[in-house]
Amino acid sequence: MIKRQNCLIFVIFFDYKVGPMAHLCLEDVNVHFGGLQALSNVSFELKPGEILGLIGPNGAGKTTIFNVITGVYRTSGGTVAYDGASLSGLRPYQRLKRGIARTFQNIRLFTAMTALENVMVAQHSRTKAGVVSAVLRLPSQRREERRIQEKAMAALEFVGMADKADTVARNLPYGLQRRLEIARALGSEPKTILLDEPAAGLNPVESTQLMALINRIAESGINVLMVEHDMKVVMGLCHRLVVLDHGELICQGTPGDVRCDPKVIEAYLGQ
Numbered sequence: 001m002i003k004r005q006n007c008l009i010f011v012i013f014f015d016y017k018v019g020p021m022a023h024l025c026l027e028d029v030n031v032h033f034g035g036l037q038a039l040s041n042v043s044f045e046l047k048p049g050e051i052l053g054l055i056g057p058n059g060a061g062k063t064t065i066f067n068v069i070t071g072v073y074r075t076s077g078g079t080v081a082y083d084g085a086s087l088s089g090l091r092p093y094q095r096l097k098r099g100i101a102r103t104f105q106n107i108r109l110f111t112a113m114t115a116l117e118n119v120m121v122a123q124h125s126r127t128k129a130g131v132v133s134a135v136l137r138l139p140s141q142r143r144e145e146r147r148i149q150e151k152a153m154a155a156l157e158f159v160g161m162a163d164k165a166d167t168v169a170r171n172l173p174y175g176l177q178r179r180l181e182i183a184r185a186l187g188s189e190p191k192t193i194l195l196d197e198p199a200a201g202l203n204p205v206e207s208t209q210l211m212a213l214i215n216r217i218a219e220s221g222i223n224v225l226m227v228e229h230d231m232k233v234v235m236g237l238c239h240r241l242v243v244l245d246h247g248e249l250i251c252q253g254t255p256g257d258v259r260c261d262p263k264v265i266e267a268y269l270g271q
């Protein structure tokens with residue numbers, strides 16, 4: 001019995017394969033900031049198992065799309081549906097609970113906390129124990145803490161940072177801080193992960209390692225939507241690309257299709 005339990009725990013902690021994969025669908029999404037139309041009738045899907053790249057020049061509306069999907073910005077029109085249901089009215093933490101996690105363009109770690117603690121914080125969306133059991137330190141609370149710690153450790157192992165668990169985040173090299181951000185997003189047990197410029201500031205070796213990590217994330221059953229300016233990473237990793245310019249979707253397709261599209265060449269890639 002104990003052996004079977006251990007085996008089950010091993011599967012839960014060390015296998016990131018998630019349940020049925022989620023499907024994200026944006027339809028005719030509009031966002032205004034005063035007189036500025038940041039997104040105009042943007043429609044695309046993130047299909048199960050996909051690594052989808054979101055590219056376009058600065059100010060095209062890429063981060064705005066992340067903020068719409070995660071509930072930071074409200075739309076002025078259109079719908080965002082996830083797993084077949086509208087996300088309308090759900091707050092960011094409720095969307096996180098539904099399985100949508102993200103990283104940020106600028107690293108947002110708790111710099112004075114260890115790597116492990118940073119990932120443990122992400123588990124708060126999944127905790128069940130209430131205030132009373134926390135204050136009284138009931139056995140259920142201690143069990144939950146142990147579970148959180150083990151899952152956070154599994155996320156660190158997944159990104160290859162188990163040996164850095166006790167290192168304070170600000171003492172990690174930049175590349176590992178970026179990787180820790182991904183571990184923290186994984187710590188919330190997402191079905192979909194949004195990565196905002198994950199390769200920014202990485203050297204070529206780190207970029208290659210990042211690509212391998214993102215591939216493993218997708219293979220584990222987590223859908224990936226990624227904003228990225230590094231074309232080597234984008235073209236080498238993404239199954240499909242969505243291209244924005246001035247808030248409008250100007251092209252979508254495989255990296256091969258998009259690379260040859262005259263509108264994309266003019267707006268973004270250049271000759």
Ligand SMILES: Nc1ncnc2c1ncn2[C@@H]1O[C@H](COP(=O)(O)OP(=O)(O)OP(=O)(O)O)[C@@H](O)[C@H]1O
Binds near residue numbers: 033036058059064065
């Ligand atoms: N909170 C906000 N208030 C006002 N304008 C905003 C806000 N957020 C974004 N914008 C504007 O919306 C447009 C799209 O911005 P967004 O950050 O989505 O672009 P982006 O494609 O992510 O650019 P970058 O590649 O530089 O990060 C820009 O003109 C930006 O100035």
